[in-house]
Amino acid sequence: MSDEQGFSPRERRASFTLAGIFGMRMLGLFMIMPVFALYGQDLIGFSPLWVGIVIGVYGLTQAILQIPVGWLSDRIGRKPVIYAGLALFALGSVVAALSDSVYGVAIGRVLQGSGAIAGAILALAADITREENRTKAMAIIGVCIGISFAIAMVLGPVLAAFIGLSGVFWTTALLALVGILMVRFMLPEQAHRGQIRDVTAAPELFGRLLKDRQLLRLDFGIMLLHLTLTAVFVAFPLTLLDAGLVAEHHWWLYLPTLLLSFVLIVPFLILGARRNMNKQLFQASILVMMAALLLMAAGQGQLWLLALAMMLYFTAFNFMEASLPAFLSMLAPAGAKGTAMGIYSTSQFFGAFLGGVLGGLLYQQLGGGGVFVLVAVCMAFWFWLATGMTNVSKVRSHILSIGVNIENKDQREQLLQRLMALPGVHEALIIPEEGAAYLKVDGNIFELDQARRLINL
Structure with a gap:
């Protein structure tokens, strides 16, 4: 039994299971980011450009398939789509693990990204939970995604040091298989409810939302945020190596900077919610990220400066990653949140792809400093774009x-x-x-x- 306001045992189990499945999949996608530039150098065809492609190419297939796969789950059910997506993710991991060239690894990452099940997972969470508990379920999934990113930044370098790059991909394949077992044995059976506009996209709303300037600012914002993320991790691991931090010790820098960043964003999240200063804090975070990128460019060879820059970067990144979906939820018209989120997610994954390619090209031509400076210019553009944002209310x-x-x-x-x-x-x-x-x-x-x-x- 549960009280009116709380989760029932069934809802609680389903919410945490779905969050775990989502989180493990994102963990598998993120773990490669801090290690591929370091441990992929023995692969045939290795170059900075291909580092960027491998890191970001999953975003291309995610961007293309995110909305169609959500629609498919409306038609044939959530679980079949989730099973297929996890199987594709496992297959892509195996292809990457067995490859001796960057081209094979890139094909594996394309397959990983083609298992675009985010929409189906969110829709299943909506199917299983009552309306009064749905926001809580979505929040649990969102927190799990953030945690998976933090774990990936630390676990990727640790695993790569002990079992190599192929071992990291075998681990991601195992995570996908665990996810399949969780769907089979831990999720309750539930007849799917078809389209739920809070979580799935309605085609007839695209034209209207693509003309909404406030929502477009958020779409461009998440695209630039993830463009920056993948571009940075093309160059930053190699920058740490040049500064004298051996690859197997990179987690020594990522772990404390991440933990400190999570502590630092808490007062800003509270301040934004209580004082209605969301826009001001958001713009300040863009400036902090821009400063962090310039500090990375200036701190070549100086570990303490690079650590400070990464701590500032993670703080701003995590604040914006938490704030953008909340802003979108507030600004999306009634009955259009699923469509707005579909456009937003597509922009996010497309940004990850663009950032990988851009980061690889820039590193090849200008080195790490050039990557950081030119991506900081992207942040300056974002700051200008954000000046027209609405200061969202409650x-x-x-x-x-x-x-x-x-x-x-x-x-x-x-x-x-x-x-x-x-x-x-x-x-x-x-x-x-x-x-x-x-x-x-x-x-x-x-x-x-x-x-x-x-x-x-």
């Missing part, structure tokens, strides 16, 4: 089941008018096919129980 989204209240058009129109009349409701949308009402509300004054009572009249 806006929240809710999705409510309306059941029998949608028998005819007149009933739907009357219900819509009553919902719009509730204090704090900015937008309301009823989707008869889903039996759902989507609300965009002011979280300070909206009362969810009042809306539920109205629907149940």
